[in-house]
Amino acid sequence: MNIGRTSEVNILFTNIGRRSYLVDFLKSNPNFEGKVFVSDCDKTASGLYSLNDGYFLLPKPVDDPELYVKTLIGLCIKKDIKIIIPIIDPEIPILSKYKKEFSRKGIYVLVSNQKVINICNDKHKMNIFLKKNGFDTIITYLDINAFKKDLYARKIHFPVFLKKRKGSGSEKAQRIDNMKKLE
Incomplete structure (x- = not known):
């Protein structure tokens, strides 16, 4: 043009x-x-x-x-x-x-x-894209059972950070210090 x-x-x-x-x-x-x-x-x-x-x-x-x-x-x-x-x-x-x-x-x-x-507006898709292209990223979970499994296996620990999959800025973002607060 x-x-x-x-x-x-x-x-x-x-x-x-x-x-x-x-x-x-x-x-x-x-x-x-x-x-x-x-x-x-x-x-x-x-x-x-x-x-x-x-x-x-x-x-x-x-x-x-x-x-x-x-x-x-x-x-x-x-x-x-x-x-x-x-x-x-x-x-x-x-x-x-x-x-x-x-x-x-x-x-x-x-x-x-x-x-x-579509990739940039979805934090999970963005995480997959970054990993696929050789960038270090934080561990993310969509499934609470997978999160619990890694927590009990001591691969991760509290505090963790919870954020909406889609959305911008810090909308509904929060620090989670224990399982009770997560559930």
């Missing part, structure tokens, strides 16, 4: 939240001559009111992905936005799914392909 000279390309950061520093960083680059737009689904997101060239309130991507994509494409065409940089995890699989549709309109979305996203 030919998007022209990178320095003159208009860029959109979606779901900016409070990450106005991304806009500041791009705008402070003396070689960047394009415009920086931001969007969010929450009108109180502080990043909407940063030193950008315009902002858009969009529907939540997960509520109606097709409406989100259709709205986003329309805004990109209207404002001549050629690059979309998604900021939050929930929208990444949606934008990846519609990546070709954006591309047909001359818009480049900075997301990986669906296969990579």
Whole structure:
């Protein structure tokens, strides 16, 4: 895809939240001559009111992905936005799914392909991928019986760390100090 000279390309950061520093960083680059737009689904997101060239309130991507994509494409065409940089995890699989549709309109979305996203969004799949590719990783369990077996065999010991298989950040993450707390 030919998007022209990178320095003159208009860029959109979606779901900016409070990450106005991304806009500041791009705008402070003396070689960047394009415009920086931001969007969010929450009108109180502080990043909407940063030193950008315009902002858009969009529907939540997960509520109606097709409406989100259709709205986003329309805004990109209207404002001549050629690059979309998604900021939050929930929208990444949606934008990846519609990546070709954006591309047909001359818009480049900075997301990986669906296969990579599916691995990265699943901690167990990511652990398997890392081991398969020679990276040292922590022991993980999906099955409590396998965990108990290794615990009683003294291959592992408390405390352990419990985290949701899917999700971002430290959502519902907790330190577990004994079997009673785990069960």
